[in-house]
Amino acid sequence: MQLPAFHNEPFTDFSRKDQHAAFLAALQHVEKEVLGRHWPCWIGGEQVRGRDAFESHDPGELARLVGYYQECTVEDAEVAVEKAHAAFTDWSQTDVEDRVRLFFDAARRLRERKHEFSALMCFEVGKSWAEADADTAEAIDFLEYYAGQMLKVAEPQPVTAVPGEHNEMRYIPLGAAAIIPPWNFPLAIMAGMTSAALLAGNTVVLKPASQSPATAALFVDLLYECGLPKQVLNFVTGPGQTIGAAMVKHAKTRFISFTGSRDVGLWIHEQSAKVQPGQLWMKRLVAEMGGKDAIVVDERCDLDAAAAAVAASAFGYQGQKCSACSRAIVHRAVYRDFLDRLLPHVEAIRMGHPADPQMNFGPMIDGAAKRKTMEYIEAGRREGRLLIGGETGPSTGYYVQPTVFADVAPDATIAQEEIFGPVLALHEVPDFATGIEVANNTQYGLTGAVFTDDPAHKELARRRFHVGNFYVNRKCTGAMVGGHPFGGFNMSGTDSKAGGPDYMLQFVQAKTISEKIG
């Protein structure tokens, strides 16, 4: 089977009149046709309705209802795992090329409906047009990239010849998966985790984050429309602490693919190691967790580019990215100059409902996130010097201003803990090497960048900056599938690389077959 060479899906150019109009039309369509739906769950190929309903609202306009969902019970989750386990035998035997074709078709359909999905994310999770469009483009990339990688994984693997034997090693799928994504890339990460598991021949129970079930439900419908057997993709909605936990603990769950916070990831790590009665395997866990990402700014560099990159990395999607820059570590010689160049970028941010194309900074995801961010801002007032922001925004949504604190000590709370909101701490350091030490001085190791013109400093940072995704002279967000395989070290997760050539190997196991000949 020959697939076209992989290319990243281009971002939409909204300065084009036709694209601008198409997106406005998609927003209207979604508001009229998609919002307010009562979404079912899917267990063992059957639609499940009639559970207690929970609802979600637009975080940028709380009066706007996004949808109603089934509040599944622990028993529902357990039945879903049983059903996924039962469907595994057939699905695992399907032809790899058929699975690849199905996910290529899904990518095509998603491309055709990209504005619909992006528009839904403007309402469901407060993404600006550009952020939502990038999320959808990344989802398309994951589908096509993992499909291509799966063909490679399915190829005969090299083994050394042994006289008198015919030997081969092939990869086979694992079993039923618990797929537990976060809300912050409600399409891309959810679709990537789900499609990788299915492409490899595993069956799935998908539980989206409770803040973003509508995007996941729309995507599940799209996969069913492509002909994915419903039994192989079970879909349950409800609280992570109950049904997510039940999926993790179930004896028939073969592996868990989780993306989310450090604390939940560590809890899942512990639980997944406990062998349940009747369990036949050690569960595998792929966990992609939080970050406390930094950009180090050297004395000799393009300071304007550094300031623009720090602002974009810190405040894109309101700082709600695992890769967001929450610390700028700046050489003493250019510290004041850097602040002067940074502030205009922050002042230029337009906060408001992200469906409005004039706005590039929307709300926090929910009340808890807003409260937590305001608590960190209070801590920041004690730990640093407030330069800008620090207040909440319109009470129609969960708005918090982009906020910058200067003169923060490297061991301050706001310099150590993941805030996951629009709060940036600035640190002054005496030299570049100290800057790298400060950057490494957290429990995380996800992304990081340096701005420097000095070749020796670039090399120092390449070697010593201990992050899974390290960038030179560019922002620390915006990883591209295929080009920037993504995932971090230490408490940022199990070192898996989403969108990279070895990602699919986490969802298969190798079988060696030796036949005596002659």
Ligand code: NAD
């Ligand atoms: P979260 O940990 O609160 O939730 C993630 C998922 O886990 C959700 O689906 C949730 O319902 C579920 N969950 C919660 N408790 C559970 C339990 N006890 N058992 C099983 N499932 C449970 O994280 P979030 O708020 O959705 O996402 C934000 C976090 O995700 C941040 O820390 C961010 O850095 C991280 N993140 C990491 C990456 C990465 O690639 N490393 C990417 C995106 C987000």
